[in-house]
Amino acid sequence: MAEYVLPDPVVQIAGVQEVARDLVVIPNRRVQLVPNIGVIGGAHSVLVIDTGMGPRNAEKVLEFAADYAGGRELYLTTTHFHPEHAFGAQVFAGEATFLINRAQAEDLAMKGAGYLKMFAGLGEPVARQLQGVELATADVVYDHSYDLDLGGRVVQLRATGRAHSKGDQVVTVPDAGVMFTGDLVEAGQFAIFPWFPPHDTDVSGMRWIAVMQRLIAERPQVVVPGHGDVGGPRLLADVGDYLELLRDETWVRRDSSMSEETIVDEVRALMIERHPDWSGQEWIEQGVGCLCAEHVA
Template sequence: MCVVDLGSGSAGAADAANARNTAGAESALPDVSDAPPPVVRGEPVEVAEGVFVIPDGRVPLVPNIGIVVGERAALVIDTGLGPCNGAYVLEQARRLAGDRPLYLTITHFHPEHGFGAQAFKGAATIVYNRAQRDELRRKGAGYLAMFAGLSPQLAAGLDGVTLVDPDVVYDGYAEIDLGGHTAVLRGVGPAHTTSDQTVLVDGQVLFTGDLVETRMFPIAPYFPPHDTDVDGAAWIDVLDRLSAIEAEIVVPGHGEVGDGALIREVRGYLAYVRDEVERLRAAGVSVDDAVVVIDRDARARWSTWDNPEWIGFAVRAWYAAAG
């Protein structure tokens, strides 16, 4: 039985220090100590025929979960954070799919997207691209410790996590015929991570993972020396390719479901950070001073967006990439 602590609480000094030391970040990690528990809840919403989303409700560290139900099989996209969320997602998938065989894939290896996969082991065929599997093996244990150190709620949600290898590994792209629905899994990293994956259903519904968020500053996981693989320039290139698909429905990693405008909005922000970093570096502005300037101006320009704490991480990543 899964029990999740729904109370609030703050990470103590030891927990916060452990998180920073594990990440090796140059600045404090985002503070999620007052955030609601990262619990996947609610019923799946049908966004297209046979394509369902369990909405994140704009709760931090809860992703949008996809379930695609075909005539012969069903595909689950992302699991939520920890075994309890994974079990809930599996329950919802079984409710929709009945006794059809299940597949599971994840958009990228980060804990809130894939650290519930153990609930699916033996119940579904788990499919990752090779880079996802390799990145999970390299970084999974470090991210588990880092996230557990961010707050007692996250530590509770991650209790008992086992990192799960896929049953099937692909290179490039994989096509899954579910019967009446076809899902194309494609590795598109490096960008947000080295192994980002998109899922395109019937050429119409695009699951982007954290390449796209709705009214949120995109997460730039720049945590030197623990993880410096975020690639802003490649991220922009990926978004250009995703825009060219002209999907009717875009399911972001976090935030409300939308259309291609979501992709263009995130691309515009990343291009703004890129251009401002180039301008400020050319003027001899230090990275710390550039963080102040770009953070201030981006908050004003995208005043309705959540999670502005990620602006500084993006600036530092772009400065580091520029040498």
């Protein structure tokens, strides 16, 4: 990622997709470090999912959400603590009730400052969006599950346990069959493994596979990934299949006592052959490293 200048991670309030009644997605337009952002309405309240990176992006999201709400009460949640998803929450203070799961709140408190510094080093466009970031504190923190009544519509917030991060959260709208996955799922992209030993090793390929199996079993009709195009349940299966293949191909080579460098080279080539159109090839190496560390002899 550091070999070229990343595009400016700007949220554009354009091409907003209505994926169900009173439920829209501000698409990321396949711009790196821009998430898909959800806005879900009920009779008396509206929930915003993710903020975009930094206060200027979040201001645009809040303006759109407030106009969409039309006087309804606002809530904000974030799928996990990473900067493009959560580092705009400060803008919603006093305008929306901010609620997240406890593991995510701990991630934000313990690792937020480090991630702010790390992401600011990705280039001037990213650093510019992160100027003025203040790490927010949630108004409501839940342990494992939270049902948010928006008025005639209940939205389910569920902590998944450690996977892409320690504090991942999935948001489901049962009456619409819609699931927001955050970075547990990407469309047309290799899974993002934030495997940065010794600084951050909370990602777990094995636990991630187990989470995907549970999400597939829920059988949502519409899946909103963290990044990439909105799709159907096939998105969940694609990620689950990829993670299992990545594990199997990594472990069979680990069993043969290959060097990790050789494992990376061989597995990377195989994964690109299987998914030549997927972006994010740089994350394959991190995935192999994580799964090597989780290898069961």
